[in-house]
Amino acid sequence: MYNTGTMTNPPYHYQHPAPGTPSGVFKSDEDLATVCKRLRRDIITMIARAGSGHPGGSLSAVEIVATLYWKILRHKPIDPLWPGRDRFIMSKGHAAPVLYAVLAECGYFPREELGTLRRLGSHLQGHADRNATHGVEMSSGSLGQGLSFAVGCALASQLDKASWRVYALLSDGECDEGQTWEAAMSAPKFRLDNLTAIVDNNGLQLSGFTKDIMPLGLFPQKWWAFGWEVLEVDGHDLDQVFAAINTARQIKGKPAVIIARTVKGKGVSFMENNVDFHGKAPSAEQLEKALKELA
């Protein structure tokens, strides 16, 4: 049931099916492309069962989030609050289904729980909630707040001279919010080279194309002008995403942003670049068609 106290200990124990290390740090050698396909099936299935949710922005971020959890982050699904964990801050909280799919795959909670998305009493709230779900670092859903939170985490790590790093996932649409740029201005001031921001740049937001709703202009140049190291990749190319995050980790004295070109609704033909699937669940028929495409 929905946990109304501060999350301290897992209320249940769950043995992750994938191999971990003796210390509990997550490790899996499974082919990531195969994992991504499964994540996409999980995402649209849970949204279809819930009858509402945000498939478009969840599907566009699959390769980014999977690369982080499988190849980059040091994290322990059996100990979600392990102090030495790297932090993943999901600023675009409406894309919670991609995070839930990943956390379930990693063993933070049983996969069966994905079927409870958005139901009364579920651990899986409509927007990511740190007090409801193991592995969720930040309560989000109101856009533009995640990068500030990530800056705070990175400052704490820096202050403690700790080795854990912070990764924040932003949407391009939420860069309309002024707070994103307040945070963007502050991270270089504090020389947060332990912080990597990744923008899921899928070019669409709730009611239309980003270029029409509010053009982002010279987007990489803006980040550069704020003092960030800027990297650009194809956000669906697993090798490129992995390489860019590794490069970002090695930059000293300033934070790095990876602008990942993505396709909203990626992997499901009728959802790709279709603004209608920003926040709409597929019908039973559409789900069947989508699952065939992702078989």
Next chain:
Amino acid sequence: MAEEIAPRDVYGQTLVELGRENPAIVVLDADLKPSTMTYHFEKEFPERFFEVGIAEQNMIGIACGLAASGKIPFASTFAVFAPGRCFDQIRVSVAQARLNVKIVVTHAGLTVGEDGASHQALEDLSLVCSLPGFTVIVPADGVETAQVIRAVTAHDGPCYVRLCRPKLPVIYNDSYKFQIGKADELRPGTDVSIIACGVMVSPALEAAKQLAGENINCRVLNMSTLKPVDEAAVIKAARETGAIVTAEEHQEHGGLGSIVARIVVKNHPVPMELVAVKDVFGQSGKPAELLEKYGLTSKEIVAAAREAIKRKG
């Protein structure tokens, strides 16, 4: 004349003391540190002080990340800017997330003075008290402020502490023990209860003194914690004195008066009068002139007490 101390000076000094005792304490400010007095902390602990510039939304968000990573962040600015400039950040990132963030604001209310309406926070308590799980405290003097800052440090959860700009008469001596959620009876009485907070506690005591001359026996409660409010003290006041006057430097809507009225109507309805700002914005002027102009004086409290007693029937 009583000794006067500015609560915000005490805040700045207490932060330094706490900083020495507890390395988890960090402080954030949004370009107001000479006014909020957080610059004392910066001077002694520069590595634990984060100046974020004129960006309150970012300040609150950063405080949340620090709190989620085990730090005890104090974020300070003027009361008009927090919650005013960052309410959604306080709502979602702090309150809903139940993070251990301490928001301590200064320059609340009309007593900001000459800076005028834009800088006179009269609705901040209404906003923060509406958030589940928030602890909201308005200290009445410097002595209480020091204890409040220590109490919120020890309390695990979101806290909002509202301080004013001017010096305030010292009410308490060192034997006072502040407790979150406990009203303090400054004066016993049986005819009417005056329940006040912050700047209005001293005028409440003056009013009680004046009414004593008319043989009216006033109970005076310092209700420094607005949330979680001391319901038992309010119900007891209603039962034992049969009339209540509230006094606060805030809009009538959603502040101390509204909170007390909610408890009174549910438990033991008695006549009530609310001394507060009546749905208008302030203006420039000297603090004392403004308190007079907007009806926040001992004179108004006396009149309200007489009225409440008259309505007892």
